[in-house]
Amino acid sequence: MKLKLNNVRLAFPVLFEAKTVNGEGKPAFSASFLLDPADPQVKALNQAIEQVAKDKWGAKADAILKQMRAQDKVALHDGDLKSNYDGFPGNLYVSARATTRPLVIDKDKSPLTEQDGKPYAGCYVNASVELWAQDNNYGKRVNASLRGVQFYKDGDAFAGGGAASEDEFDDIAEGATADDLV
16 A cells, blocks of 8 residues: 655665665665654554555454554554664654665655765655565564655754755855964
8 A cells, every 4th residue: 555654754764775784685775754643644654554454364454463563563663662763762653665766856856866965864755655464484564665755855964964054164255264264
């Protein structure tokens, strides 16, 4: 089930080059999207997760979903579980990944590259994800596939990162020297 998350904070973006986690598994693109628990999108996300579970497990969906949530095996997570990372405490987050490169675009829908310096961890984005139910030898889960990310607006960068702003520099018009700026 495809969902669009609007104006969510981006964390741990791996959008331009697939990477492995701790050197294990197949390289993938991934990101986490932070939401305030009061955001109305949380209700829509939970409803979508429940629908995906019902489509997969039918009458057993409620019991299976309850167990998966208790084991943190759904795409919507409690940010307090990652409280040592900027932006996570007190929020919820959706973790999404894909083996194919997601669409990454600017506000005007023009393509973005890594060299553009956005999107970056801490900025706000719109994200397209697809929820799907997993039931295999790795267990039962409701996962989110990363489909695309649109830069929405700047935010305080997490753990450094992000390009400098022109406001951080002085105007050194012709004739000014470094001594004048001290």
